[in-house]
Amino acid sequence: MRMVDMIEKKRDGHELTKEEIAFVIKGYTDGTIPDYQMSAFQMAVYFQGMTAEETAEFTMAMVESGDQVDLSAIEGVKVDKHSTGGVGDTTTLVLAPLVAALDIPVAKMSGRGLGHTGGTLDKLEAVPGFHVEITEKEFFDLVNKNKIAVIGQSGNLTPADKKIYGLRDVTATVNSIPLIASSIMSKKIAAGSDAIVLDVKVGAGAFMKDLPMARDLAKAMVEIGNKVGRQTMAIISDMNQPLGYAIGNALEVKEAVETLQGKGPEDLHELCLTLGSYMVRLAGKAETTEEARKMLEEVIENGKALEVFKLFLQSQGGDTSVIDDMTKLPTARFQIEVPAKEAGYVSQITADEIGTAAMILGAGRATKESEIDLAVGLVLHKKIGDQVEVGESIVTIHSNTEDVESVKEKIYHAYEMSTSKVGPATLIHDEIT
Ligand code: URA
Ligand code: CA
Numbered sequence: 339m340r341m342v343d344m345i346e347k348k349r350d351g352h353e354l355t356k357e358e359i360a361f362v363i364k365g366y367t368d369g370t371i372p373d374y375q376m377s378a379f380q381m382a383v384y385f386q387g388m389t390a391e392e393t394a395e396f397t398m399a400m401v402e403s404g405d406q407v408d409l410s411a412i413e414g415v416k417v418d419k420h421s422t423g424g425v426g427d428t429t430t431l432v433l434a435p436l437v438a439a440l441d442i443p444v445a446k447m448s449g450r451g452l453g454h455t456g457g458t459l460d461k462l463e464a465v466p467g468f469h470v471e472i473t474e475k476e477f478f479d480l481v482n483k484n485k486i487a488v489i490g491q492s493g494n495l496t497p498a499d500k501k502i503y504g505l506r507d508v509t510a511t512v513n514s515i516p517l518i519a520s521s522i523m524s525k526k527i528a529a530g531s532d533a534i535v536l537d538v539k540v541g542a543g544a545f546m547k548d549l550p551m552a553r554d555l556a557k558a559m560v561e562i563g564n565k566v567g568r569q570t571m572a573i574i575s576d577m578n579q580p581l582g583y584a585i586g587n588a589l590e591v592k593e594a595v596e597t598l599q600g601k602g603p604e605d606l607h608e609l610c611l612t613l614g615s616y617m618v619r620l621a622g623k624a625e626t627t628e629e630a631r632k633m634l635e636e637v638i639e640n641g642k643a644l645e646v647f648k649l650f651l652q653s654q655g656g657d658t659s660v661i662d663d664m665t666k667l668p669t670a671r672f673q674i675e676v677p678a679k680e681a682g683y684v685s686q687i688t689a690d691e692i693g694t695a696a697m698i699l700g701a702g703r704a705t706k707e708s709e710i711d712l713a714v715g716l717v718l719h720k721k722i723g724d725q726v727e728v729g730e731s732i733v734t735i736h737s738n739t740e741d742v743e744s745v746k747e748k749i750y751h752a753y754e755m756s757t758s759k760v761g762p763a764t765l766i767h768d769e770i771t
Contacts (some may be wrong), residue, residue: 341365341375353362356395363399367498373505380502380511388516393558396516401526404500407447411478414443415621418531419613420522422448422546423553424539424577425693427586430458432596432602432610433617435647435659438486439637446482446488449530451537454702456587456710459490463669464588464712468656479647486650497530515551517518517676527568533620534563535613536572540767543689549767556770570722571616574768575609579687579722582606586701586736587713588667595661599646605721605765611635668713670736674747678726682755685722691752692716695745699737716740716749723762726755 339361347354362379365371372597388396400474421427434444435518448458448470455461462468472480480487499521506512516744526534536559539545540552556572563570582603584593596602597610611634618630637643648658660666696702700711717734720726733749735742 341371341379341756343376343377345382348379348386351386353389354392354395358377359392359395359712360399360402363396363403363498363763366424367403367501376502376505377509377511379512380506380517384511384514387514390558390561390565393516393520395602397520397524397527397562398496398566400496400502400520401528404495404528405493406528407493407495409445409532412443412445414441414480415533416443416445416618417533417535417617418526418529419535419537419607419617420526420737421537422522422539423544424537424575424581425543425689425696426580426582426590427452428461428582428584428590428594428597428606429537429610429613431461432597432606433614434486435598435645435650436634436637437621438484438650439643440618440621440623440633441485442617442623443481444486445477445531446486447491449491450706452709454697454716455585455590455692455703456712459488460710460712461492461587461590462656463486464591465651465656465658465660465699468651468654470654472654480653484646484649484653486653486756488647488650496629499524515554515558519555519562523559523562523570527563531568534571535616535620536560536570536687536730537609538574539571539577540575541572541576541578541689542686543691543693549574553770555770556666557743559676560770569620571620572770573616573766574770575612576689576763576765576767577689578688578763579684580692580718581609583718583721584715585696585718586699586713587710588669589715589717589736592664592667595644595647595664598638598647599641601636605763608765612769636651641681670711670713670715670738672735672740672742674735674737674740674742675731676733676749677729677736678720678732678755679728679750680726680755681728682726682757683760684720684724684726684732684753685756685760686754687718687722688752688754691748692718695748695752698745698748698770699735699742711738720753721763723760 624630
């Protein structure tokens with residue numbers, strides 16, 4: 339086989355075979371196919387697309403390019419959740435103990451975050467003593483015993499995707515549905531779960547700016563999952579404003595605990611129940627989403643979900659007294675209010691600008707080497723539809739320095755106000771099953 343023929347075939351809109359796709363991925367990963375040919379190939383895919391069959395083969399070829407996690411030592415159906423990236427997205431912290439409380443195994447391999455706030459690992463480290471340096475055997479044992487554990491990511495998962503994603507970034511070929519769908523799904527499939535629930539974000543500040551494109555991406559990913567034997571469902575949720583009120587590591591732990599206690603922000607609670615219901619269904623613990631939802635509401639009300647969260651933290655060295663008394667969580671030295679400059683109704687809060695504001699404070703990493711400050715971040719007081727008076731605080735900045743001018747500027751820029759009444763935002767735009 340020759341790469342030039344693969345490029346030509348795709349350029350002319352024909353369907354590649356499984357063997358041809360495997361040739362392209364393998365050759366590019368091992369370096370026998372150079373960047374310039376792969377660049378041309380990706381541009382051909384960008385314009386011609388790929389069939390569902392090709393997209394699934396492309397995904398599996400990337401999965402097979404590296405290690406695959408074997409979770410067979412864990413009893414039960416392993417359901418994973420993936421979000422395409424939100425700001426202040428605290429759902430994992432809530433969902434993991436929530437579904438584990440229903441005896442669904444949560445075997446989380448998690449990485450460090452880059453960008454707005456830390457990843458799930460960083461957030462959990464706001465609990466003193468908590469660590470993820472456990473052996474694989476300890477990890478499996480903990481999941482079998484407590485139904486929940488988190489381990490740091492190890493192994494060489496989907497090297498093909500790493501290399502291809504890097505190339506797409508500099509060849510203007512990121513925005514292709516089959517390439518995005520296969521990239522995300524290859525990582526999820528290599529991570530070893532039996533079933534996958536996807537949360538595709540749409541809106542200003544999300545990767546997908548409009549609903550038709552978000553829907554196409556969700557459908558493409560669900561199709562890949564189902565074709566390769568991993569049952570997959572997706573929802574499309576709103577990112578025209580950050581989820582919940584808290585953005586920042588310790589602040590989000592606090593918000594997650596409040597949500598597990600049934601006193602969290604309405605939108606975070608609702609999104610967790612929606613995603614959780616699908617996870618419960620895919621795990622085979624409920625017939626319908628309604629039934630699953632009732633089960634989840636029950637473990638919030640009877641305190642089991644919070645108990646599981648504490649047991650999980652404790653089993654990995656965490657001091658859970660900070661959960662009983664959250665004033666003991668890392669706290670920033672200064673709390674600075676951001677007063678509204680104009681009156682009106684909030685119409686949009688550009689999520690990635692709010693995320694950048696949190697990153698400037700130190701809540702996230704600008705580069706892989708940056709140290710993050712677990713205590714800092716933002717707490718929003720006004721969300722879409724809320725009425726605001728001049729001088730009223732819209733956000734509290736939690737900072738370890740007093741100079742927060744550039745942070746304030748980002749916040750003012752993120753908030754869009756309307757003089758006429760604005761209705762509340764729609765949270766769930768669609769569900770694809
Ligand atoms: N996120 C990914 O992991 N891959 C893409 O291609 C786009 C977003
Ligand atoms: Ca939040």
